[in-house]
Amino acid sequence: MNQEERMYVVGNQKIKVERELTGQWILDIGGGGEGIIGLCYGNRVISIDPRIDELEEAPEEPLKIVMDAKELSFLDNTFDSVTSFFTLMYIDNNYHEKVFKEIYRVLKDNGEFVLWDAMIPEYDGGIKDIFVIQLEIETPIRLIKTGYGISRKDKVQDIEYFIDIGESIGFNVIKEEVRDKVFKIIFKK
Template identity: 80%
Template structure:
């Protein structure tokens, strides 16, 4: 069996990033790779990623720091906004609450946590054990076509899953946008 036969592929999903994130200081969780948030918001962003190679690949503009989102090295109330752009799908579900707790800690009062991610169905044990989502991201700078993939095992997630985690830790979900297999949730501290 080849890798392509194992892929559960979600066709192209369109996302538009606008000048919507408030504040002077934005923490971007998982800001390596395409570095979408850093590309859009430049030097207002501190992009963290546990992988140095991913940060080196990201566009210039933000301050880039190798760091694990489960243990942020920032003081309480340091950021006006925190973002996560298709990052939580790569973090073990057992660690999601810990990441949310850290985000809550470093976010200023009334600050916003903006989360974009994919709806990943529960793994059914089939040969299609790799989840792949293709994205077309319309940013103020350029259109980016990319894709993300992970093992489907123990990775199921949806909007309600993340809202539940956030609200249990004190966040308020103030806006939810969902289309096909992608979503954006804006939480307020």
């Protein structure tokens, strides 16, 4: 069996990323690769990613730091906004609460945490054990077509899953959007 036969593909999900974040400093969790947030907000962004190769691919303007979201090396109340653009799907579900606690800690009072991610259904044990989502991302700069993939085993998530974690940490949900198989949540500290 080849890898393509193993793929559970969610195709052509359209997302629009606008310049809506206010304040001076934005922490982008998992800001490597296409670096969508860095592309949109430039030198206001500090992009972190545990993989140096992902940061090397990202846009040039943001400050890029190799760092794990489970252990943020920033002072409390540092950032006006924190973003996660299809990053939490790559982090083991057992660590999501720890990541949310760290985000809450480094976010200023009344700061916003904006989370974009995918609905990942429960794995049924069949041959389709790789989850792939294809995205068409409209930014103020340009249209980006990309895709992300992970193992489906032990990986289930939806908007309610993340809302529950956020509220348990102390965040308030101020906006939630679902569009087909992707979602966006804006949390406020």
